[in-house]
Amino acid sequence: MPLSKVxxxxxxxxxxxxxxxxxxxxxxxxxxWNWPFLPYPMYAAAHARTDSLVVAELxxxxxxxxxxxxxxxxxxxxxxxxxxxxxxxxxxxxxxxxAARDAMRKVSRAVDAEFPGRYCSASAWVRTVxxxxxxxxxxxxxxxxxxxxxxxDRGTE
Amino acid sequence: xxxxxxxxxxxxEPARLRDLAWLRIAIVLALxxxxxxPGTLTHQQLPLARLPGEWFxxxxxxxxxxxxxxxxxxxxxxxIVVAWIVCGASGLLALAGAFTRVSLTIFATATTFxxxxxxxxxxxEHPQAAAVIVxxxxxxxxxxxxxxxxALRARVRESRARERFVPRDAEALxxxxxxxxxxxxxxxxxxxxxxxLAKLRIGKAAWxxxxxxxxxxxxxxxxxxxxLGIAVAHVHWLGVVAAVVALTFELTFVVCVLYPRAAPAYxxxxxxxxxxxAMLMQAPFYQLLSVYVAFVEPVRDEVRGWVxxxxxxxxxxxxxxxxxxxxxxxxxxRTMTQLDALDGGRVLRYVDxxxxxxxxxxxxPGVSREDMREEMAVVTPSGDxxxxxxxxxxxxxxxxVLWVLVPVMFAPGAEWVGTRVYAWVAASRxxxxxxxDACVVPRGASVGDAAIDFEGRxx
Numbered sequence: 001m002p003l004s005k006v007x008x009x010x011x012x013x014x015x016x017x018x019x020x021x022x023x024x025x026x027x028x029x030x031x032x033w034n035w036p037f038l039p040y041p042m043y044a045a046a047h048a049r050t051d052s053l054v055v056a057e058l059x060x061x062x063x064x065x066x067x068x069x070x071x072x073x074x075x076x077x078x079x080x081x082x083x084x085x086x087x088x089x090x091x092x093x094x095x096x097x098x099a100a101r102d103a104m105r106k107v108s109r110a111v112d113a114e115f116p117g118r119y120c121s122a123s124a125w126v127r128t129v130x131x132x133x134x135x136x137x138x139x140x141x142x143x144x145x146x147x148x149x150x151x152x153d154r155g156t157e
Numbered sequence: 158x159x160x161x162x163x164x165x166x167x168x169x170e171p172a173r174l175r176d177l178a179w180l181r182i183a184i185v186l187a188l189x190x191x192x193x194x195p196g197t198l199t200h201q202q203l204p205l206a207r208l209p210g211e212w213f214x215x216x217x218x219x220x221x222x223x224x225x226x227x228x229x230x231x232x233x234x235x236x237i238v239v240a241w242i243v244c245g246a247s248g249l250l251a252l253a254g255a256f257t258r259v260s261l262t263i264f265a266t267a268t269t270f271x272x273x274x275x276x277x278x279x280x281x282e283h284p285q286a287a288a289v290i291v292x293x294x295x296x297x298x299x300x301x302x303x304x305x306x307x308a309l310r311a312r313v314r315e316s317r318a319r320e321r322f323v324p325r326d327a328e329a330l331x332x333x334x335x336x337x338x339x340x341x342x343x344x345x346x347x348x349x350x351x352x353x354l355a356k357l358r359i360g361k362a363a364w365x366x367x368x369x370x371x372x373x374x375x376x377x378x379x380x381x382x383x384x385l386g387i388a389v390a391h392v393h394w395l396g397v398v399a400a401v402v403a404l405t406f407e408l409t410f411v412v413c414v415l416y417p418r419a420a421p422a423y424x425x426x427x428x429x430x431x432x433x434x435a436m437l438m439q440a441p442f443y444q445l446l447s448v449y450v451a452f453v454e455p456v457r458d459e460v461r462g463w464v465x466x467x468x469x470x471x472x473x474x475x476x477x478x479x480x481x482x483x484x485x486x487x488x489x490x491r492t493m494t495q496l497d498a499l500d501g502g503r504v505l506r507y508v509d510x511x512x513x514x515x516x517x518x519x520x521x522p523g524v525s526r527e528d529m530r531e532e533m534a535v536v537t538p539s540g541d542x543x544x545x546x547x548x549x550x551x552x553x554x555x556x557x558v559l560w561v562l563v564p565v566m567f568a569p570g571a572e573w574v575g576t577r578v579y580a581w582v583a584a585s586r587x588x589x590x591x592x593x594d595a596c597v598v599p600r601g602a603s604v605g606d607a608a609i610d611f612e613g614r615x616x
Binding site: 002003005007008009011012015016019020023024025031032033035036037038039040041042043044045046047048049051053055075077078079080081082083085106109110113114129131133 | 165168169200203204205207208209211212214216217218269272273276277278279280281283285286287289290294297298331332333336339340343344347348349350351352354355356358359360361363364366368369371372373375376379380390393
């Protein structure tokens, strides 16, 4: 039985209207409330020569072996792929801030939930990479520790 | 013509149901593959379910789906596993077009649930969004009317009721096939335009300076450890070219909707761009590429034009394989109906030896009708005649859907087994001597004697 044209027209207007409205710059952006109707602003910011980007990673130390650190990739921790580096960057950029403390607590609890009692401290390691004309600078520069915090203390707060 | 009539024609002009069915298959396959990909459950969904509660920030759509468990409730690992199993099973049914509307609805619910859960932990990605919108829209459409088990069953039912096989003479059209294809095309225009306008608004002309592209290649290349992406990031001019191509493509994608002859070029560019993004930046958008199938009609028309131009001067005669079958045999009628439904390229022609005896004799000179009844025959374009198992093997080579059987049919010993199985089925099948409403039902004779059983069952 053919679909009523009224229903079909409502579907056409509803789908295209929602996508066009949400995709327009004027529409207020609020995380995910409108999924699967999304704006597409990915990679929209421009960058210039000598701009830098921060590559960050989480490292953890087993209890009793504070000197040895292990890189903890997002896949091992089960966190969303892009979120862990962003939290690391937030921690590294201002380790004493309230936002950084929140991020530390969040990461600590995630580590403790995935590996209960195994790791006692965590640290945010970063490397800054520069954009240049024909080469990228400091691509292989060693990472340096930007912040360190105990897992168990914060994890059990 | 009034504006209303023009709009009516634009959105509801009859289109091929088969094109809509291809869209169903592409969308379901992409989303099913996304959900069933090895590790999606064990390395993505279940670890998220183990994260502490502060990581969980449910999307409204997940809250809606979880409403029976309470507003904002978090799915348990068990519920996620159940949804994943339901998604897998219903996706296969939707792909095959079995109970299409019901299976599509269940699949859409399950896949939306899983994706909404995945994005309820503070990270949002875009590849599946358009495909999910199209999937929900398809529930309203007759996308299961072709290339589906439902369509096959309907045709077999029709043949059984008619007691004869009638090949389909033209592609089935429906006005309800046009608007979903158009909506999907405009949906792509809208989201590409959204991406382009965001770049122009936020990045402005500087977005094209090459350094921007180098920056993003470096960012994703170092984040995902992609040496190729990092290597390409070193070449400034490549960054400029890639930025210009990407922005031009996104800004002008509307051209391939307004001027369908441009669709092949645009879609090829889109495939190349997304493949490049997947290879260099580890951001695969194959789910979005599945939405491109909405352009199957303009692409097919254009490609056919190219083929005609290429073949100009050469013989334009179509190569056709002719099947000679027993039109009084219910099993043969069912088989012909199924083959006809599977023959998307229309390479098969059918001759009923009972109702078209002159054509059958012309195709198989020197073969008596009694002999013809014993085994199905295929006459190739070059005039070769293949019978029984060998005829079926030849057909399976011609219909892409049956290619999966070809290795089995050419395996060592396949001829020995195949000819015997065919002979057994042929000898056991029933016959009804019917034409129109009248049936003559002789009893107690063998196939060779031209009459056997009444009920149409293999006895």
